[in-house]
């Protein structure tokens with residue numbers, strides 16, 4: 349029996365347990381049940397591997413401008429984050445890395461994933477899966493989907509594939525990270541989002557709702573570019589029957605209940621200028637915040653300061669409000685539901701085209717303020733990312749849309 353190791357190769361499970369288990373919090377009950385088969389061998393990667401060096405986008409120094417953030421770089425308002433571009437040393441207007449929230453991929457790479465989730469045997473129907481080892485807050489970066497960057501033409505088995513633009517894909521079939529074990533659900537608790545990090549496309553799995561310890565981590569495979577059928581055993585009421593198909597439409601009553609719940613949440617009064625969207629997960633036995641791990645390369649003082657200022661103390665407060673200079677706008681529940689159901693029908697390519705179109709038009713050669721103005725004038729399509737953003741508690745383009753015109757979301761969702 350084997351499991352990933354930092355050396356890349358599979359290591360015997362017993363040796364892994366002896367060396368690492370003592371340092372970890374107690375595992376969720378039933379980890380690797382006795383009837384579970386051996387974990388198939390695969391090579392553990394921490395980031396994508398390009399066998400042939402492929403530049404997926406121009407180098408940031410040539411094409412990306414710095415964001416226009418001042419004081420603190422917030423995911424809700426950072427121009428880079430709006431375009432699903434991670435800030436880097438040359439593309440962040442805020443000097444201190446610790447003041448920038450838009451470094452999720454970089455921080456996740458520094459963090460210890462073992463605290464967050466573990467591989468487990470779900471049963472013969474779905475095979476191995478990934479489940480939370482602690483409460484994962486909504487919006488939290490769960491894991492990066494890493495593997496070999498390959499041409500889609502060469503793919504024969506789509507089981508572990510995540511498609512990328514330009515006919516490329518991330519293939520995690522022989523080498524990858526724990527995200528390769530995430531199973532499909534027609535009612536997932538996570539979303540897969542494609543970001544540009546230092547000029548390359550990378551895929552992150554983000555919590556779309558609060559995930560409880562022991563809960564299986566899932567996302568939807570329905571738009572990963574595959575059309576063949578494979579019976580789905582997610583067991584949710586909206587199951588489409590196939591892991592590559594979008595889920596059935598939610599029953600009207602359930603949709604309206606969800607809408608009411610969202611409306612109730614949106615009535616909570618809150619006014620904060622720049623909130624941290626994500627609260628660090630709370631695990632028994634883990635360091636106080638996983639961010640302290642993530643930020644260990646940054647000066648300690650800054651990391652602590654930023655946390656104490658911005659991290660809300662209660663979970664109920666973690667939903668971000670959008671506030672620039674005027675009053676707080678919140679979407680009405682109806683428009684959110686409309687947007688989400690629209691998202692289910694949307695092809696991944698719609699948002700991809702939008703983002704690429706935006707870049708090719710602007711080239712980011714414009715000064716940040718000018719780019720911000722153009723962005724504000726655009727009527728953004730209700731793309732997958734926007735809908736996902738709305739689902740995650742409003743940030744990114746949805747936030748801009750609503751700031752400008754709260755009814756815009758509804759209009760674009762048609």
Ligand SMILES: C[S@@+](CC[C@H](N)C(=O)[O-])C[C@H]1O[C@@H](n2cnc3c(N)ncnc32)[C@H](O)[C@@H]1O
Pocket residue numbers: 473474475476477506507508509528529530531532533578579580581582591
């Ligand atoms: C990326 S892998 C997920 C990890 C996989 N379960 C394993 O044991 O390695 C995708 C494969 O898992 C299985 N799978 C994932 N979600 C499923 C679901 N909801 N119902 C049935 N099979 C599923 C399918 O065989 C699919 O091709």
